[in-house]
Amino acid sequence: MREKTRIQLPLEPERYELAAAPPYHFDLARRDFFKFLGAGVLVVSVLKPAILAQESGGARRRGDSLPKEVDAWLHLGENGKVTVYTGKAEMGQNIRTSLSQAVAEELHVPIEKIELVMGDTQLTPFDMGTFGSRTTPTMNLQLRRVAAAARETLIGLAAAQWQTDRQHLTAADGKVTDPQNRRSVEYAALTKGQQLTQTVSEETPLAPAANWKVAGHSALKVDGHDFVTGRHRYPSDQKLPDMLYGKVLRPPAFGATLVSVDTQKAEQTGASVVHDGDFVGVAAASSEAAAAALAAIHAEWKSEPQPSSKELFDYLRKNTVEGKDPTGDGDRYDVGAMDQALSAADHHLQQTYTVSYIAHVPLEPRAALAKWDGDTLTVWTGTQRPFGVRGQLAEAFRIPEDRVRVLMPDTGSGYGGKHTGETAIEAARLARAAKRPVKVVWTREEEFTWAYFRPAGVIDVTSGVRGDGTITAWEFHNYNSGSAGIRTYYEIPNRRIVFHATNSPLRQGSYRALAATANHFARESHMDELAHAVKMDPLEFRLKNLKNERLRAVFEAAAKQFGWGKTKAAGQGFGMGGGYEKLGNIATFAEVKVDQKSGDVKVVRVVSAFECGAIVNPDGLRNQIEGSNVQGLGGALFEAIEFDNGKILNGRLSEYRVPRFSDLPVLETVLLDRKDIPSVGAGECPMIGLAPAIGNAIFDATGMRLRSLPMVPDGLKAS
């Protein structure tokens, strides 16, 4: 029972989500709202500490004396326009659409009438950041509440106008209707001349998922037209009059310090040149001119010897920092009597699994456009944490946060890779010197080198199992890769699970699904190995040790769709992996074809069954699951950062292989729609089952057990 409670905890420790809370929260001056927004009805959602504590990062704030915070607001204008303000950011996960659906559902207006203002630190409420699959379980719910409260307010206004009982009135399609007296009034007519504020109450009734009319149904990307026409302006497309293009001089190795620099020739090109400590950068009228000025700088750097990717896994084991727990979440779970259970088991197994560093490679690299007006700074940048970047800018330039505005135009993806504000700071530093707006867009090589990576890791698993297939002992040590998804959902009475923090040789941080990919790879591969040790079918073996009904349901659904148990041809292999992460449940089954001569591994077919509570946008959800499986192919099969002595050795797209059209398997998705369970996010969990499913399928095809991600960077024979 204790384990069950643990499994249902809302959050895994999120060590590598780079985030920080602001030190203060101030009351909002509500009278200022209408000055800015115009007359109408304003509905404000106040985030209670209890709700806040569930937000990742929020739980880490000190004490219980949290100020009340507003997390979203909605304005109904006199013209009937609905504007919703949220600090969440859009980078392809399609929340601009799913959140619009949530508002349309409860406000009873067509989705086209709704505009979302997102990720603008001046216009939207504070938000910790868009990560951890938190938008759907938190913001989607809050916006439904806000919209429902707005609808109830409008019904109240109509009742007052008609001097009738509100019980007789209904709201639909942007109107309040009085069916008995056959009259109706547009929302716009009700909001005219009003300056009404309303705070959301917990009692506002929400439509149950089973009755959803807009949510729960597929919706196309709300602003898709701007994307297929090239009209959408990403952060790197932003422009201002008199803007310059900036470039920054990069050291030859990580941690290098500047010994000397000669910028004279660069200055002679007419570029604005900045040398401030170890920061050297230029700004010029075009990116080509800026590149030429940068090339004219002569600099000498000093760097220290650093480890290489060849010795990575030894290095991680030898450089643990025990006792140092940066999150305070606890890194060790001890249940039962591990050592006795292990010695009493019929079979033992001890194996080591590793994962390499990989890069996010967001197709739009980091970009920022910065502009100073006196000592007030405005920056447009692609980040998952606009408020976090505002804090970094305030700190870097020693100015108060209220003089910094960060805007986040919908960006060209992130996958956890855009939490930090490097380009924002660089552009702002160059703009301050040039006294003109400056845009900095990182090159692909800069993005590969100066961003951060998904942590590499070593995982040791020791287990004991009875002859009948009951797992009795489970010891799991993760070095460095992280503790997301580290706890097992299998029913094992004796467990020791430990995360070991390590000094990472490379800068590392958030990545879609965090360490859940590594931990599930180790666990689900090991489960397969145990099944073979006791000569049981891998599905039967999992189900024997699994009580969690939701997880059993996805395994069973995926197995059915896949046709688990069918006969296979030579070179063909079937495998599975699955688990529980970010409140969602996934089971992934893979079919591989291994070319016996060339050693080429082709993933032929992937079947995923996923359950994340009540589904908000079925087609958007399928898109996320398909995307997780395609992106996940890279880390599973061939993506790995190679490095030596402080340098990245494969930091170009011609040297770092990412999944392409020709890698595409047949993708089949089974959605389990649990309308009785609150909706949760889906951007991360679907990824975690893929790597072990492929590894287990390769074993099924060849008898070779691959325990390192990526599994076949050079084909099967060479690995």
Add this chain to the structure above:
Amino acid sequence: MAVIRLTINEKSYTVDTDPQASLLSVLRENLDLTGSKYGCGEGQCGACTVLIDGKAQRSCITRVGAVAQKQITTIEGLAVGEQLHPVQEAFLEAGAMQCGYCTSGMIMSAVALLKRNPQPKDSEIIAFMDGNVCRCGTYARIVGAIQKAAKVATASPAAKGAAR
């Protein structure tokens, strides 16, 4: 620096630039045609794809001086007024994008493919499109969108005309 005349989306432009500059930087910086995207700078991702005399080319590795006499089409020139090109329409309907950053290049490549091969098999689409990267992993949807656009073009001769 040199004065270079360009024909883009059937309009004439004159730019004063280094002929060695990339077509992509001229489109984006000099002409404010930002629909073509930078992704890698070495012709490996296809985000910058434009049509040059009807063929898909990577504008990040195309020197602007080399395309002065050519017909250049960018994503901005594909729709006729508010009437989307069938490939644009198909991408929208198939939900063939997530962040959308690769979308311009995908659509331009797809238009070039359908010009050459109006009824491609899936395997032909995959082979032709393999130089375009979608990090969000929407490849299956893009293949579906291209098939959809091909069907529309066959069904309606008017739409075929739009496949310039």
